[in-house]
Amino acid sequence: MASAAGVSRATASRAINGGNRVSPAARTAVETAVRDLGYRPNLAARTLVTRRTDSIAVVVPEPDERVFADPFFARTLSPVNRVLAERDLQLVLLLARPGQDDDRLLRYLGRSHVDGVLVVSHHRSDGLSDRLAALHIHAAFVGRPWTCADKLSFVDTDNVEGGRLAAQALLERGCTRIGTVAGPADMTASLDRLAGWREATAAAGLELDAVAQGDFTEEGGARATAALLESHPDLDGLFVASDLMAAGALKVLAQSGRRVPEDVAVVGYDDLGVAERTSPPLTTVSNPIGELATRATRMLLESVSGGEPATPMRLIVTPTLVHRQSA
Known part of the structure; x- marks a missing residue:
C-alpha cells in the first residue's frame, strides 16, 4: 500500500x-x-502499537430496569455517543448493579479494553471513585464523585443551589409547612439537593422535620409522599428531588384529595421531559444533563489525547428554575 x-x-x-x-x-x-x-487496517496490530482501542466505556452502576425507564439516562447517553461519533470512537456501555458487579467491572477496566471511562450515576457503595483513582486510568464523572474529587475530573450541577431554588420558590408562594422527598442517601446529588432545601427552609425559620427518602423512581416518590402525608398532613409545599419521583407524588396528592397547587404546591428537579407531561405540569429545577454529559465527554477525550491522565478538571454548572402550574 x-x-x-x-x-x-x-x-x-x-x-x-x-x-x-x-x-x-x-x-x-x-x-x-x-x-x-x-x-x-489490522486493528489488533494497530492497538499493540498505539495502545489505543478507539473506545470509551460509559459505566452506569444502576439496575438495568432503572436505566431503561428513567429519561435521565437517555438524555445522558445520547450526547456522549454524539461526541464520540464525531471522533470516530465507539461507546461501550457497562451496566453494573451497585455492590454486585464491582470486581468484574474493575477487572475489565484495568485490562485496558477501553481508552477511558465516563461514570454516570455514581453511588457511594460502588467504590468507583477510589478504585478508578487507584488504577490511574483516564476517567471522568458526570456528577461529583464521593471521594477523590481532587484526583478525578468531573462535571456537575450546583445541586445545593438547586435545592435552594426549589425551596425558595415554595417560600415565595407563601408556603409555611414545606416537606421534601429526597433522593437516595448514597448519592452526592441527593445530599446536595437536600442540603440546599434545608438551608433555605431554615433561613425562613421553618421546621426541617418533614423529610422522606425516595429512590429516584416514580414508585419510590409515591411511597415517600404517602409516608410524608401520613406523618405531616399539614404540608402545603413539597420539594421532590427528581421529576420522576414528583410524578408519583402528584398521583398520591390527587388520591388524597389535595389540589395542586391550591392545597400543596410542588417543585421537582431535572426538567428532562417528565415535567411537561404531569398533571398539573411541574415547576422544576433545570438539570442540564445534556450539557454536562457533552462537557464531561470532551473533558475525558482531552485527557486521553494527552497520553498520561491529565491534571483533574472540574466544572460546576448553575441550575435555573422553570416555572409551571404546580407551584
Whole structure:
C-alpha cells in the first residue's frame, strides 16, 4: 500500500492512524491508495502499537430496569455517543448493579479494553471513585464523585443551589409547612439537593422535620409522599428531588384529595421531559444533563489525547428554575 501511494511505510502508517506529521499531498496519496486497494487496517496490530482501542466505556452502576425507564439516562447517553461519533470512537456501555458487579467491572477496566471511562450515576457503595483513582486510568464523572474529587475530573450541577431554588420558590408562594422527598442517601446529588432545601427552609425559620427518602423512581416518590402525608398532613409545599419521583407524588396528592397547587404546591428537579407531561405540569429545577454529559465527554477525550491522565478538571454548572402550574 505504501508503494502504491509512493510514500514510505512510516508515512503511510502515520496517515492511516491519524498522525499529524504528514503533508497534505502524501495524505491524499495514501487515502487514494487505500480506496483503490480496498485496504483495511489490522486493528489488533494497530492497538499493540498505539495502545489505543478507539473506545470509551460509559459505566452506569444502576439496575438495568432503572436505566431503561428513567429519561435521565437517555438524555445522558445520547450526547456522549454524539461526541464520540464525531471522533470516530465507539461507546461501550457497562451496566453494573451497585455492590454486585464491582470486581468484574474493575477487572475489565484495568485490562485496558477501553481508552477511558465516563461514570454516570455514581453511588457511594460502588467504590468507583477510589478504585478508578487507584488504577490511574483516564476517567471522568458526570456528577461529583464521593471521594477523590481532587484526583478525578468531573462535571456537575450546583445541586445545593438547586435545592435552594426549589425551596425558595415554595417560600415565595407563601408556603409555611414545606416537606421534601429526597433522593437516595448514597448519592452526592441527593445530599446536595437536600442540603440546599434545608438551608433555605431554615433561613425562613421553618421546621426541617418533614423529610422522606425516595429512590429516584416514580414508585419510590409515591411511597415517600404517602409516608410524608401520613406523618405531616399539614404540608402545603413539597420539594421532590427528581421529576420522576414528583410524578408519583402528584398521583398520591390527587388520591388524597389535595389540589395542586391550591392545597400543596410542588417543585421537582431535572426538567428532562417528565415535567411537561404531569398533571398539573411541574415547576422544576433545570438539570442540564445534556450539557454536562457533552462537557464531561470532551473533558475525558482531552485527557486521553494527552497520553498520561491529565491534571483533574472540574466544572460546576448553575441550575435555573422553570416555572409551571404546580407551584
